[in-house]
Amino acid sequence: MAKMEVKTSLLDNMIGVGDMVLLEPLNEETFINNLKKRFDHNEIYTYIGSVVISVNPYRPLPIYSPEKVEEYRNRNFYELSPHIFALSDEAYRSLRDQDKDQCILITGESGAGKTEASKLVMSYVAAVCGKGAEVNQVKEQLLQSNPVLEAFGNAKTVRNDNSSRFGKYMDIEFDFKGDPLGGVISNYLLEKSRVVKQPRGERNFHVFYQLLSGASEELLGELKLERDFSKYNYLSLDSAKVNGVDDAANFRTVRNAMQIVGFMDHEAHAVLEVVAAVLKLGNIEFKPESRVNGLDESKIKDKNELKEICELTSIDQSVLERAFSFRTVEAKQEKVSTTLNVAQAYYARDALAKNLYSRLFSWLVNRINESIKAQTKVRKKVMGVLDIYGFEIFEDNSFEQFIINYCNEKLQQIFIELTLKEEQEEYVREDIEWTHIDYFNNAIICDLIENNTNGILAMLDEECLRPGTVTDETFLGKLNQICATHQHFESRMSKCSRFLNDTSLPHSCFRIQHYAGKVLYQVEGFVDKNNDLLYRDLSQAMWKAGHSLIKCLFPEGNPAKINLKRPPTAGSQFKASVATLMKNLQTKNPNYIRCIKPNDKKAACIFTEALVCHQIRYLGLLENVRVRRAGYAFRQAYEPCLERYKMLCKQTWPHWKGPARSGVEVLFNELEIPVEEYSFGRSKIFIRNPRTLFKLEDLRKQRLEDLATLIQKIYRGWKCRTHFLLMKKSQVVIAAWYRRYSQQKRYQQIKSSALVVQSYIRGWKARKILRELKHQKRCQEAATTIAAYWHGTQARRELKRLKEEARRKHAVAVIWAYWLGLKVRREYRKFFRANAGKKIYEFTLQRIVQKYFLEMKTKMPSLSPIDKNWPSRPYLFLDSTHKELKRIFHLWRCKKYREQFTDQKKLIYEEKLEASELFKDRKALYPSSVGQPFQGAYLEINKNPKYKKLKDAIEEKIIIAEVVNKINRANGKSTSRIFLLTNNNLLLADQKSGQIKSEVPLGDVTKVSMSSQNDGFFAVHLKEGSEAASKGDFLFSSDHLIEMATKLYRAALSQTRQKLNIEISDEFLVQFRQDKVCVKFIQGSQKNGSVPMCKRKNNRLLEVAVP
């Protein structure tokens, strides 16, 4: 939410009155009381129109925070409670926005707070003006110039612990946007006498103490200084320490500030060297020395200090020593050297110290100016801030006080002039009649001092320039002569007899009635100080220094530029510079800050009325208020006035359409304010009496309360109405929605009801039609049914009739047939009676058999001999026929099957049949051989070239050629042998070589033995005594035992026509040479498959393990 702009006024929450112009009644007492009341409430600022009165609070107040800066930024002058920021803002904005150069004139006596005020103005302007790196650097340099100048130019006095001992006017330069560009500082006459001597309770310039307290041991060593203040004659000891001031910390601040302002390190060091040199100069002491010619001469007591100074400043020691002993006067190419006595030597020393220091100060200002100088040549807007030493009255007032007070006098004058002028001009501008107000014009005092012919300064100059003996007394005498009649000049010795008996006025003094009070000046030293003489020898000695800074401080010491003309006196220089300053100020728009010192104790919360009263008097503040109120206490532009009070009149509230002025006229008429109480200017309304304003304010306050109530009332009404309207609107919306909803619901109900009704009616109608249709259909169906029944009945009747008819016809035919049969039988009975039965029986039997065979023909089984199918028997009496037929058919189809066999196949089957007869149910091996065809020639001797020889040896047909295992009779181990069977012989040959090992004619084979088990082990028994039997019977094992045994049996049968004995037993005897060995078969392991394992157990037993 945007921040609401609250229009406030100076008049809001006022303590006392914020603007003295509004004070009622106006007199000194009320004025002071108002100030005191505000001071007690920490309101240290009060206005007199646009002038700000500032009462020194002597303690930090929380009213300068950044928040306060923001509060006063861009606000109208009278909008907030009085503040120095309001004035600064006003000045800055009119500079920026109206292009008017400004000056801030800060006046008040010493310790009233001028320097602080000037810093506050600068810091406010720095805070509100533009930002950015470059701008910030400029601001920082401008602000940091203060600590440097204060260190060198301020000192503790009895009136102020940080009293400015020089006048300072600083022009801050801005560009068209209001961003600071740079600045120029002018300084006015430093109180240099302080360097060598300080009044009781006061100090030398801060920098000396800061240097000694804050410098490091190293720096002190370089500067040949000691930390102890008491070592230096120029430093007063009684108030070397100031309460609440940390000199060491301030030294660091100053060095830091110097760095920020732009001093190079070597420059800062050179400055400190000069400061050290000044301090050490004070320690040079002289002693008298009588000369032969009777003239007094002085001599430096201890040259050590001089030596160190010379080392510091790189000056030839003898040159400086000589400069302290002689004075050379040059006139018209003549040089006269005179010796200096002790007093003159001290004078010369102090003059050198003062000059060195004050020139250093001026150099510092110039150096700072160089740094803060605006870098561009564009047109600049200027804000000048003047902070000059305040009016002061000491116990002993000398030339310096005279100068300072003169300056304040001039400032007071410019204040009077400008304020009055501005006031006058305003009335003229605004076309308002006004009556003159009496006030004290200090022009007469200024004239007493600065008048060119008989002013005090002019006379002093005259005295200084006059040839002959010139002393302060001669100067006083002159004053007594010329100023005697002046109202503001007082002197015991003046021609005017008024003061002859005034004991408060010593003879060596004169008194001036300044605007701020009477000040008694000691005339002693006036001439000297005005002359401000430095012996040429000294300035030349300084110029000769190797120290570049010191050299440049004394340009007149250059022998090439000897100027025999006297330099302008201090007084005339100051007068000229003040005149320039005044001229400068007059070209700018002035803003006044009048500082008031509330007490003499530099203490917070003490308000010494007498002291304040005195300041108010001499500052002419009451007159200021009176002038301001000359006829009209308050004025305000029409627009803000109308804006503030428009609520007091119906025509102007809340808006006035016409010009503001006529609005104010209407307003004032309506309020019946007496015509003499106000006056209309061109742009402002002028109110004569503050009471009228207060009445207006009261009315406004009352009206505001009423208005607040009214606004509250209207607001509440508006709020309720808005709420009501909202509710109403909402209600209408809700009602509309509800109606719509209920109508929608009702419509949907009606719609669904209509649908129900509709559907019922449609259903009813449909059912009616359906009923009719069904009725029609049923009628039709009934008719059809009836017709069908009818037709059925008719058909059945007809059928019945036809059946009846047919039955009757059949019966007739049967009867006829029977009748005919009977007739025929009766007729042929005589022919058939003997064999008719037999014939019928045979015929019937024949028919049945015929039928049986015909049916059998179709039911014949397949021609496979193993097909067991045979159709069932149809008639019991054909049972034997049927079986016979089956047998015949089977034989027939076996014959048919056999007829397909070739001779070879027949042979194989014969062999198979033979094997079956021999081994079936006797040897367990047999069944596995049935499926194996008997191949005979397993070993193809014909084809294998290895056996060519074997083949050639055998001429007969080979029946079996197969490899068998021949069991060794001795150990039961086996060796492979080719087993060959021919029609006549049994041959055994070596498997590898094919060489014939044994040949046994089949006639020599007597028996073949084998077990009943599933092994291929067999023995071939040979005829005893035959050739082949010499080694004994053979024992073989073969995979084709059945085939071999069968073929051997058949071959032997065809050879010998005798059946070979085949013995199947698990224990049989074999003849091995002479022994009969029993071969016994036992059930053994299956290790070698079907190959039996033979083991010779002993001579009589060979065990064959069969699987």
Ligand SMILES: Nc1ncnc2c1ncn2[C@@H]1O[C@H](COP(=O)(O)OP(=O)(O)OP(=O)(O)O)[C@@H](O)[C@H]1O
């Ligand atoms: N606005 C202020 N708030 C707090 N303390 C202040 C304020 N103004 C002045 N003082 C105090 O008063 C002392 C004196 O003020 P300042 O140095 O400004 O006086 P001055 O008018 O410049 O005196 P002089 O003419 O001797 O230079 C300051 O050192 C400070 O302690």
Ligand SMILES: [Mg+2]
């Ligand atoms: Mg000051």
